[in-house]
Amino acid sequence: MSEITGVALDAMGGDYAPAEMVKGAVDAINRSKRVKVFLxxxxxxxxxxxxxxxxxxxxxxxVNATEVIETAEPPVNAIRRKKDSSIVVGMxxxxxxxxxxxxxxxxxGAILVGGQTLVGRIKGIERPPLAPLIPTAKGVSLLIDCGAxxxxxxxxxxxxxxxxxxxMEHVIGVRKPKVAIVNIGAEEExxxxxxxxxxxxxxxxxxxxxxxxxxxxxxxxxxxxxxxxEAFAGNVILKLYEGLGAVLVSKIKDGMMSSLRxxxxxxLVKPALKETLxxxxxxxxxxxxxxxxxxxxxxxxxxxxAKEISxxxxxCITFKEQxxxxxIMTCIxxxxxSGE
Amino acid sequence: MSEITGVALDAMGGDYAPAEMVKGAVDAINRSKRVKVFLxxxxxxxxxxxxxxxxxxxxxxxVNATEVIETAEPPVNAIRRKKDSSIVVGMxxxxxxxxxxxxxxxxxGAILVGGQTLVGRIKGIERPPLAPLIPTAKGVSLLIDCGAxxxxxxxxxxxxxxxxxxxMEHVIGVRKPKVAIVNIGAEEExxxxxxxxxxxxxxxxxxxxxxxxxxxxxxxxxxxxxxxxEAFAGNVILKLYEGLGAVLVSKIKDGMMSSLRxxxxxxLVKPALKETLxxxxxxxxxxxxxxxxxxxxxxxxxxxxAKEISxxxxxCITFKEQxxxxxIMTCIxxxxxSGE
Numbered sequence: 001m002s003e004i005t006g007v008a009l010d011a012m013g014g015d016y017a018p019a020e021m022v023k024g025a026v027d028a029i030n031r032s033k034r035v036k037v038f039l040x041x042x043x044x045x046x047x048x049x050x051x052x053x054x055x056x057x058x059x060x061x062x063v064n065a066t067e068v069i070e071t072a073e074p075p076v077n078a079i080r081r082k083k084d085s086s087i088v089v090g091m092x093x094x095x096x097x098x099x100x101x102x103x104x105x106x107x108x109g110a111i112l113v114g115g116q117t118l119v120g121r122i123k124g125i126e127r128p129p130l131a132p133l134i135p136t137a138k139g140v141s142l143l144i145d146c147g148a149x150x151x152x153x154x155x156x157x158x159x160x161x162x163x164x165x166x167x168m169e170h171v172i173g174v175r176k177p178k179v180a181i182v183n184i185g186a187e188e189e190x191x192x193x194x195x196x197x198x199x200x201x202x203x204x205x206x207x208x209x210x211x212x213x214x215x216x217x218x219x220x221x222x223x224x225x226x227x228x229x230e231a232f233a234g235n236v237i238l239k240l241y242e243g244l245g246a247v248l249v250s251k252i253k254d255g256m257m258s259s260l261r262x263x264x265x266x267x268l269v270k271p272a273l274k275e276t277l278x279x280x281x282x283x284x285x286x287x288x289x290x291x292x293x294x295x296x297x298x299x300x301x302x303x304x305x306a307k308e309i310s311x312x313x314x315x316c317i318t319f320k321e322q323x324x325x326x327x328i329m330t331c332i333x334x335x336x337x338s339g340e
Numbered sequence: 341m342s343e344i345t346g347v348a349l350d351a352m353g354g355d356y357a358p359a360e361m362v363k364g365a366v367d368a369i370n371r372s373k374r375v376k377v378f379l380x381x382x383x384x385x386x387x388x389x390x391x392x393x394x395x396x397x398x399x400x401x402x403v404n405a406t407e408v409i410e411t412a413e414p415p416v417n418a419i420r421r422k423k424d425s426s427i428v429v430g431m432x433x434x435x436x437x438x439x440x441x442x443x444x445x446x447x448x449g450a451i452l453v454g455g456q457t458l459v460g461r462i463k464g465i466e467r468p469p470l471a472p473l474i475p476t477a478k479g480v481s482l483l484i485d486c487g488a489x490x491x492x493x494x495x496x497x498x499x500x501x502x503x504x505x506x507x508m509e510h511v512i513g514v515r516k517p518k519v520a521i522v523n524i525g526a527e528e529e530x531x532x533x534x535x536x537x538x539x540x541x542x543x544x545x546x547x548x549x550x551x552x553x554x555x556x557x558x559x560x561x562x563x564x565x566x567x568x569x570e571a572f573a574g575n576v577i578l579k580l581y582e583g584l585g586a587v588l589v590s591k592i593k594d595g596m597m598s599s600l601r602x603x604x605x606x607x608l609v610k611p612a613l614k615e616t617l618x619x620x621x622x623x624x625x626x627x628x629x630x631x632x633x634x635x636x637x638x639x640x641x642x643x644x645x646a647k648e649i650s651x652x653x654x655x656c657i658t659f660k661e662q663x664x665x666x667x668i669m670t671c672i673x674x675x676x677x678s679g680e
Binding site for chain 2: 137151182184191193215216219221231233235237238239241244245246247249250252258259262267268269270271273275277279280
């Protein structure tokens with residue numbers, strides 16, 4: 001593995017593949033000299049797009065994969081059968097060590113299954129969580145898990161908390177990140193059975209800064225840096241964030257267009273508002289890493305365009321350079337040694 | 341019971357009691373001739389506030405209750421011991437038939453416990469859900485359950501769906517309300533164990549218009565009228581709605597104040613925006629009914645002011661006049677007869 005971070009990008013996944021994937025890859029290598037990209041997918045289609053750009057040819061390599069896994073396909077079957085799909089070929093590049101990370105806007109299910117079966121879990125990790133960054137009033141928080149493992153057990157949530165803390169500290173650069181568990185009240189005795197069982201386990205941990213429960217109301221204020229949640233509630237949080245943000249913004253736009261007076265006002269506030277809303281735009285923060293694997297796998301939105309793809313690729317550099325994989329491994333093994 | 345709807349109002353519950361409670365009560369009887377209010381709490385305090393208004397003295401009665409249940413008190417104990425609290429006395433007015441409904445901005449826990457033990461469940465109802473209306477792009481949707489029963493079973497969710505459908509049809513006036521279950525994907529095979537077990541049961545029901553799964557992203561668009569959820573996820577949805585809405589609006593205001601140009605624009609868009617944001621203001625829609633009881637119990641926000649209290653009281657009129665209690669009872673008994 002060279003010092004440069006190698007990212008395998010699924011050129012065929014997502015609503016805007018391959019055009020926006022290729023554009024995002026070119027953009028990323030122009031932004032940073034510390035990254036190279038393997039564009040994985042149908043080579044003629046990829047070369048067709050690549051022809052539009054000038055770029056450092058040493059840092060983009062096309063890797064042919066003739067099949068595509070569709071979003072609707074049952075993931076386990078798809079990963080097993082489509083051996084020449086962009087997801088399977090891309091993940092194998094990580095497995096073999098040729099690439100450090102795999103980024104895809106394709107089928108979530110296939111990415112989750114492939115991550116576990118092809119890239120493989122770090123020894124000791126029970127379930128790899130999907131952990132996107134969500135925008136808050138103070139910056140960003142890590143929401144872990146947002147959909148990889150429904151019906152999780154307390155021991156899974158404990159691992160999520162520790163991995164999330166490592167990620168926020170070393171990838172995002174938050175010192176002693178505040179770790180909280182999503183709950184329906186602030187008191188320790190509140191919550192469902194899972195939260196009640198998990199809470200005391202988190203309280204015992206000495207390697208994270210556990211601050212207790214967080215109610216969903218306080219998440220957008222940025223009250224915690226790492227938001228630990230079972231995948232069902234986590235997914236609800238992530239999706240509602242997206243939906244409610246979009247509806248509110250569109251309502252506000254409609255409101256501004258409702259009279260001549262407000263239309264003139266809208267022209268004047270537009271530049272300032274654009275800046276504000278950009279802070280709440282999920283695509284600014286790249287994709288969601290699937291943590292706890294022997295290599296990095298990043299899932300972006302299905303609707304990701306070049307900007308999100310490029311940001312996701314750049315994110316992989318820090319992940320490698322900060323040796324997150326090694327840090328998670330050490331952390332999990334420490335747990336086993338202490339016999340918890 | 342007279343034809344007029346009698347509402348017992350907890351004059352001591354909530355952040356702004358008793359002033360805003362009394363103001364809300366006076367406002368409600370001025371808005372509708374079909375309602376009378378029992379103001380339950382410390383009579384000197386209530387009379388002190390009442391003295392500020394002129395109102396129809398036949399339709400406001402003060403009922404003395406010397407104790408107050410605090411939000412932090414363990415609910416079961418509080419209901420058992422504080423027999424002369426405004427919550428216990430108010431609920432007993434419903435139990436005895438003197439009042440049709442009880443409205444409180446006080447301790448959620450005490451209201452849930454008191455509703456079940458003092459007012460009592462309708463025979464056949466397993467768990468009474470708390471069901472607030474939430475604003476959407478199309479109007480409002482009923483979120484059922486938002487926090488009364490964590491770790492619910494499929495049979496509970498089936499009852500929530502049926503009660504919610506009755507409420508939306510007869511109180512809110514939506515014909516054949518669309519009922520959906522909160523899920524993390526649109527397909528039937530997606531979800532956690534609870535959703536997977538509940539889905540086929542909902543599909544079998546002939547008395548509701550079940551439309552399948554709804555992802556949290558689509559809730560704000562108003563894709564379903566009745567949103568069925570286990571209480572933990574439901575509470576997360578409700579609280580995130582409030583928190584994210586508030587943070588976005590405050591960010592937008594900050595953005596508008598960031599330059600002279602945008603400040604001038606803000607003045608021009610303000611009236612139009614105010615109207616828009618009002619549609620997304622939860623206090624416009626009154627409190628959340630606790631359904632499935634032998635009488636109506638309504639929980640408002642702890643921060644409720646006169647407007648929300650008044651709206652909550654008015655809401656009780658429709659509930660009584662549309663005989664929601666009787667309709668739920670018939671529906672649940674039909675279920676038992678069909679041997680489901």
